[in-house]
Amino acid sequence: xxxxxxxxxxxxxxxxxxxxxxxxxxxxxxxxxxxxxxxxxxxxxxxxxxxxxxxxxxxxxxxxxxxxxxxxxxxxxxxxxxxxxxxxxxxxxxxxxxxxxxxxxxxxxxxxxxxxxxxxxxxxxxxxxxxxxxxxxxxxxxxxxxxxxxxxxxxxxxxxxxxxxxxxxxxxxxxxxxxxxxxxxxxxxxxxxxxxxxxxxxxxxxxxxxxxxxxxxxxxxxxxxxxxxxxxxxxxxxxxxxxxxxxxxxxxxxxxxxxxxxxxxxxxxxxxxxxxxxxxxxxxxxxxxxxxxxxxxxxxxxxxxxxxxxxxxxxxxxxxxxxxxxxxxxxxxxxxxxxxxxxxxxxxxxxxxxxxxxxxxxxxxxxxxxxxxxxxxxxxxxxxxxxxxxxxxxxxxxxxxxxxxxxxxxxxxxxxxxxxxxxxxxxxxxxxxxxxxxxxxxxxxxxxxxxxxxxxxxxxxxxxxxxxxxxxxxxxxxxxxxxxxxxxxxxxxxxxxxxxxxxxxxxxxxxxxxxxxxxxxxxxxxxxxxxxxxxxxxxxxxxxxxxxxxxxxxxxxxxxxxxxxxxxxxxxxxxxxxxxxxxxxxxxxxxxxxxxxxxxxxxxxxxxxxxxxxxxxxxxxxxxxxxxxxxxxxxxxxxxxxxxxxxxxxxxxxxxxxxxxxxxxxxxxxxxxxxxxxxxxxxxxxxxxxxxxxxxxxxxxxxxxxxxxxxxxxxxxxxxxxxxxxxx
Numbered sequence: 001x002x003x004x005x006x007x008x009x010x011x012x013x014x015x016x017x018x019x020x021x022x023x024x025x026x027x028x029x030x031x032x033x034x035x036x037x038x039x040x041x042x043x044x045x046x047x048x049x050x051x052x053x054x055x056x057x058x059x060x061x062x063x064x065x066x067x068x069x070x071x072x073x074x075x076x077x078x079x080x081x082x083x084x085x086x087x088x089x090x091x092x093x094x095x096x097x098x099x100x101x102x103x104x105x106x107x108x109x110x111x112x113x114x115x116x117x118x119x120x121x122x123x124x125x126x127x128x129x130x131x132x133x134x135x136x137x138x139x140x141x142x143x144x145x146x147x148x149x150x151x152x153x154x155x156x157x158x159x160x161x162x163x164x165x166x167x168x169x170x171x172x173x174x175x176x177x178x179x180x181x182x183x184x185x186x187x188x189x190x191x192x193x194x195x196x197x198x199x200x201x202x203x204x205x206x207x208x209x210x211x212x213x214x215x216x217x218x219x220x221x222x223x224x225x226x227x228x229x230x231x232x233x234x235x236x237x238x239x240x241x242x243x244x245x246x247x248x249x250x251x252x253x254x255x256x257x258x259x260x261x262x263x264x265x266x267x268x269x270x271x272x273x274x275x276x277x278x279x280x281x282x283x284x285x286x287x288x289x290x291x292x293x294x295x296x297x298x299x300x301x302x303x304x305x306x307x308x309x310x311x312x313x314x315x316x317x318x319x320x321x322x323x324x325x326x327x328x329x330x331x332x333x334x335x336x337x338x339x340x341x342x343x344x345x346x347x348x349x350x351x352x353x354x355x356x357x358x359x360x361x362x363x364x365x366x367x368x369x370x371x372x373x374x375x376x377x378x379x380x381x382x383x384x385x386x387x388x389x390x391x392x393x394x395x396x397x398x399x400x401x402x403x404x405x406x407x408x409x410x411x412x413x414x415x416x417x418x419x420x421x422x423x424x425x426x427x428x429x430x431x432x433x434x435x436x437x438x439x440x441x442x443x444x445x446x447x448x449x450x451x452x453x454x455x456x457x458x459x460x461x462x463x464x465x466x467x468x469x470x471x472x473x474x475x476x477x478x479x480x481x482x483x484x485x486x487x488x489x490x491x492x493x494x495x496x497x498x499x500x501x502x503x504x505x506x507x508x509x510x511x512x513x514x515x516x517x518x519x520x521x522x523x524x525x526x527x528x529x530x531x532x533x534x535x536x537x538x539x540x541x542x543x544x545x546x547x548x549x550x551x552x553x554x555x556x557x558x559x560x561x562x563x564x565x566x567x568x569x570x571x572x573x574x575x576x577x578x579x580x581x582x583x584x585x586x587x588x589x590x591x592x593x594x595x596x597x598x599x600x601x602x603x604x605x606x607x608x609x610x611x612x613x614x615x616x617x618x619x620x621x622x623x624x625x626x627x628x629x630x631x632x633x634x635x636x637x638x639x640x641x642x643x644x645x646x647x648x649x650x651x652x653x654x655x656x657x658x659x660x661x662x663x664x665x666x667x668x669x670x671x672x673x674x675x676x677x678x679x680x681x682x683x684x685x686x687x688x689x690x691x692x693x694x695x696x697x698x699x700x701x702x703x704x705x706x707x708x709x710x711x712x713x714x715x716x717x718x719x720x721x722x723x724x725x726x727x728x
Contacts, residue, residue: 067538219249248416257393445495555621567662611628
């Protein structure tokens with residue numbers, strides 16, 4: 001058993017001493033490291049309350065203890081707009097609103113929820129916040145910011161997983177060790193793309209430092225994503241506040257020490273064997289032609305590679321001259337890193353060729369082009385991760401500096417505050433099985449953090465703030481849970497569900513859709529967002545949820561809503577990302593932002609917009625989309641002047657308003673009253689009040705421009721209303 005250093009122990013005690021005096025509502029700072037028995041659903045006094053959902057009993061018990069009454073239920077138009085944006089990230093159509101408003105069935109709302117959970121749009125909405133957490137991006141970052149052409153397959157894998165309601169424990173395992181635990185499932189390999197989304201200074205010269213920074217990023221992100229811990233604080237010393245040792249940090253990191261990034265074919269063993277056989281036949285048939293082309297190009301390519309090679313110290317450069325089987329595991333990793341830079345030099349030598357060489361090469365290329373028709377179609381590739389058969393040793397780094405490792409080798413193990421044991425690692429195929437051991441530990445229902453952390457993330461999605469507000473930090477300096485018993489109950493309900501469906505069926509274990517349904521069908525969720533002076537005085541921050549916490553649309557939902565009401569939204573799912581228009585003159589470092597030629601493709605959902613680290617899509621950035629260089633557990637909504645100015649003046653927003661107006665006129669004709677009514681229904685899901693109608697009728701009558709210009713201004717104004725920008 002390893003204990004906290006004296007310094008860290010004192011630091012933790014100091015934090016405890018400086019913390020506010022505990023009350024009956026408080027929980028111990030280290031509450032998250034121990035999952036006790038399943039909490040009993042509390043009894044409540046208010047017999048009139050709708051308390052058939054256990055969530056409401058937990059919330060109401062806290063409200064009753066403070067003498068606070070919950071808000072009334074929201075009206076149906078508000079409620080359907082709320083749940084549509086929450087579950088699929090799009091507004092309901094006027095027709096969908098009217099069907100729900102007029103449905104007198106006692107389970108009308110539950111039917112809407114089930115339809116939304118079954119919609120393919122559900123996964124697209126849920127993927128957005130998960131991709132924030134996993135720091136998903138399609139470029140390397142840093143100065144060059146090179147494109148990662150196969151990164152989008154991970155995004156599609158996430159969407160598909162949410163739509164299928166893949167059990168969360170399996171979802172975790174595939175991302176950490178899909179290649180080791182499910183080698184026969186090509187889709188599971190795609191999930192390991194989670195481990196590949198680290199920012200990467202691809203052309204760095206100090207390769208050992210670069211390797212260590214990648215390992216740090218993977219360990220930090222894995223901990224934050226699945227365990228809700230700031231593990232990275234222990235890379236240089238024992239954690240200042242949480243009971244996490246520096247030793248813990250490096251034995252956790254050692255699970256990833258053998259990392260071997262690959263572009264893996266998405267194919268079964270049979271499909272891959274057939275492809276390899278066909279490719280070998282084609283290569284044999286074209287060997288002479290390809291050799292002739294290589295003979296022309298190689299002198300020029302060699303010169304470029306020799307120049308590139310000169311950037312590196314001899315101890316790195318000479319690794320390329322040694323057969324892989326004679327290198328240590330660390331040297332093999334460095335060899336690939338340096339080889340990627342050197343072998344890519346001189347890839348295009350056409351400008352350097354002499355005229356006779358260029359002519360000869362062109363003839364050979366024509367011959368090869370004819371033979372290429374017989375080349376087998378390449379298998380789809382995914383950005384994935386596997387391991388070397390023998391990982392390099394992991395050692396504790398003094399002050400986190402890769403130049404000063406301890407002598408003692410550290411073996412993979414867990415966090416001592418939870419499970420102070422070394423991992424039992426069993427080789428799986430060609431890999432040592434380290435990541436499989438970690439995945440099984442994290443995805444265990446006995447792990448006190450995993451189920452709590454994801455239940456809290458889902459709660460945050462629906463109620464704007466998690467039961468633990470610091471969703472990525474369940475440690476001492478993070479916020480304490482407002483409803484600790486409820487969070488524990490949700491964690492148990494995820495791993496061992498007790499609530500039956502209306503058909504009497506038991507939901508599967510680890511079903512995220514089960515928790516989503518429980519949350520959005522609760523009376524707590526269905527409350528009005530309207531305030532109450534007395535309740536606000538008792539709980540000004542609404543931490544006890546006496547009303548629904550209204551919130552602004554995020555940038556992605558705002559763009560999708562504008563596309564939807566304007567009739568331009570393209571619901572095509574999956575595939576390579578698209579590049580919508582960006583302001584003229586805006587250029588990011590590295591690879592260019594080349595606007596997608598097909599206008600319909602540009603109007604696809606926001607989750608399919610290309611994620612470039614050095615040039616985030618401006619509208620998303622303006623409305624608080626995070627920097628994808630590191631994990632983001634919660635977005636914070638700001639209110640700034642540039643947001644208002646963009647919504648009023650940006651050509652993109654004006655194009656949405658024009659398309660919106662064209663749709664309204666097409667559907668409503670030239671009758672001003674019908675135009676106003678249709679525009680309101682499309683934008684806000686309701687009819688205008690008599691006062692609003694009278695004002696706008698006068699506006700359309702007195703407008704000095706054409707009818708279409710007047711309707712454009714009307715539609716533009718509606719898209720600037722708080723009622724459009726916010727969900728109540």
